[in-house]
Amino acid sequence: MIARWLVIAPLTLAIGLACCVVAQKQLDASRETGFDEELLYLPNEKLLKHFTGGLDSVVADLLWLQCIQYTAEEFKGDHKYVWLNHMTDTITRLDPYFVDVYRYGGVFLAALKADSDASVNLLKRGMLHNPRAWELPYEIAMVYLLNRKDSPDSPAQAARFLHLAVATETAPQFVVDLAANIARQHDLDAFERALWEDMARNSDENMLRELAQRKLHELAIADVCGQLSKAVELYENRHSRLPESLDDLVSGGILERAPDDPLGGRYFLSGREVLNTTLQNEKLGRRLNRIRGGVNRYQKRTGAWPPSLEAAVEEGDLEFVPPHPYPGQAWRYDPATGEVESGAGPGT
Amino acid sequence: MRVLAVARNTFREAVRDKVLYVLLLFAAAAIFGSKALGWISIGQDIKIVKDLSLAAVSVFGVLIAIFVGTNLVYKEIDKRTIYTILCRPMHRWEFILGKYLGLAALLALVTAVMAAVAAVYVVVLGGSLDVTFFQAVLLIYGQLLLITALAVLLSAVTSPILGAIIVFSTYVVGHATSIFTELPPQFDGTFSKRVLEAVYYIIPNLSNFDIRAEAANGVPVAPGYVLWAMAYGAVYTAVLLIIASLAFQDKDV
Structure with a gap:
């Protein structure tokens, strides 16, 4: 009885399985179709x-x-x-x-x-x-x-x-x-300018035209920042020191007058570079969003706010902590509430 | 109280049903086996595991609702055990509601177990879960409640096999209701179009409960959407249960 189960049953199973494999291979070969036929x-x-x-x-x-x-x-x-x-x-x-x-x-x-x-x-x-x-x-x-x-x-x-x-x-x-x-x-600036100019002229949507106008102003402001930075370089060459404010460029005879920002911001000096509060505030908003997104991802994943912004970076929820766009300022982060705030910049 | 007593007994009875464990075994095999498909992808294994796991929770939940639900009342009539219940001071609607709640509790347990297994598996494989995954599970349960109500209604008025076929067909058509509104331009202004639009609103729209693609891809879903979908399911379920109670009230057992 035992011998029958130990020998005949496995043997039957093996032979049966082998026959099935042979039959299946034959069937597969006869019905073989390429991907093209299948996808048809x-x-x-x-x-x-x-x-x-x-x-x-x-x-x-x-x-x-x-x-x-x-x-x-x-x-x-x-x-x-x-x-x-x-x-x-x-x-x-x-x-x-x-x-x-x-x-x-x-x-x-x-x-x-x-x-x-x-x-x-x-x-x-x-x-x-x-x-x-x-x-x-x-x-x-x-x-x-x-x-x-x-x-x-x-x-x-x-x-x-x-x-x-x-x-x-x-x-x-x-x-x-x-x-x-x-x-x-x-x-890219030239390309971007052409894109916004086209939108400002031809868009049917009032909101899009206003957006395009604002973007064109921002591009113009960025141009002015570049020119002012070159003026700072010229001032340094002439006076062997950096100007203390943009007014020094006017009194030093390099500029006729300090330029205006059509979007209501103002230009300011940061070392050899001239920055503008409109553009910096724009960056500030984007960077804050990015940091808040990382903090929220950490909280969603772990159920707790990260103890620091660096912890969110270490855990991979935030790729890196973007620098504060205003020189000398740092982000204020409260690990108890997860709130991220900007330190006060000149234009904030 | 009488409703709860019926619900408790239905739950106990359903838990002892062998079909339940066979289906749970298949669901577990589908969830754990999903990783094998991920091996031949290009780094989409976690997405595929989430997709197949949520699909398993949904499909096997529906199968349990169909197999257990369509037998629920019919079995009591067929085995004549219903006489021992109805001879007590109990309304027939209480019996229907109790049966429904018992099965709803079982489905809650089964859905929670399958979702927990899927969630742990995803995390063990190195994936992460967000709130959309749990919203998807909640909506799957909402869908199961609606399907169960339909199964209970059919169990009260027809045979289990016919009931199972109708519920399964409703499940398939319920996911394709947009076919009744996306008609070719030839239908514009015709009577047929109005009829098909009416059909669109009558057939339960089960795609309302389907946010599994969003859950697998980590796309956020507004909580308001989930609330509206659950409200839609609750109203539909209530209507089906009222019809089931009325049908059973007049049934000659």
Whole structure:
């Protein structure tokens, strides 16, 4: 009885299993289809969304895994990537918040399929659904720099999208540095000025026209700051000392009069540099938002406010503590309430 | 008090149902097995684990609601145990409400256990959870309460198999209700369009309870939205339970 169970049962199981494996292999071989044939029957994404029974994001995950395999197969094969656009469109319509699909899908489309238009369109659609994801404008900038480098406006477009990546306030430092470098190299100010001028002239929305006007004033103020900093340098060369205030530039004969800020701020000296309270307050607001975001992420994750801003950095909730835009000032942080305040600057 | 007594007994009875444990086993397998899919992604493993875990909580919760819910009243009638209950001084609506509350308590327990297992698994794998994950679990429970009310109604008026088919079909169509409003332009101004729009409002819109994509991707959802969705579910559930009570009141047992 025992021998029967010890010998016959495992033997039956092994033979049966082996037969099943052989039969299954035969069936697989006879029904083998390529990815192209499989994807031919991938339904329209709108239709698919109606019949997933609420499992849209799970279906999106499964399609994404298939998309990765399809891309790898095409990369090893004939490099046609015929179905890549349809797959990425379907996945992102099923799960519009799946940032990695826009990101890697955009990279696959631009770098492997060499379809930079489709890549930029996909990434732009991703930006509409995920305005806080720095990766998407960053990848568009990379498409312009790497895949469209022959186009004359590519550097300016890349600079523009890097600027948008930085504006999300979630971008890592290397993106911030890259944006600054590209802006310097390709005169982003001129590009940005043209953009705002166009909006100020042609936008149907009163609010957008007002925003564009304000941005043009800010660009003009930044120009004046640059010119005033050069005037400070000239004053130092002539008098072998730094001016104590901007009035010294007027009394020293370098300026006719101290310039006005059309937005109500004022210019002030910070060492050899001239700053403006309107621009510094703008930076102050953005940096405060960034710090508060990191503090809130820490609290959401741990249930307690971080003991210090540095603790939020160490835990990875805040990439770094941005410097206070006003020289000599520091952020005031209360670990009991999680509130971050600005120390009083000249214009605050 | 009588309602609570029925609810307590329903809960105890449902906890002893073997189907419950088989479904929970499958749910656990789906949650723990989700990591395997993450291996072939490009760093999206935590997102995939969250997606599949929340889907498992939802799908297996619905299956429990269907399998247990559609049997709830029918079984009492079929085994004639209902006579021992109804001969007591108890209204029939109290019996229906008690049955419903017992199953709702069981689903609360099951949902909480599955969500806790999923949450711990995500954290163990190195992921983080935000408030949207828990909002998604709350809305899944809201959806289960509505489905359970429909299952109890059908359990009072029809056989378990027919009831299960109708509830499952409602679950599928309830996630595709937008199909009734996104009509081609040929329908503009027609009577059919008005009828289909009416159908859109009559069929429970279960996609209201679906914020799983937001939860898996860490996209915040306004608390107001969650409150409105729960209010929608509460009103729908109340209507279904009133109809179930009325139907059972006139039923010849």
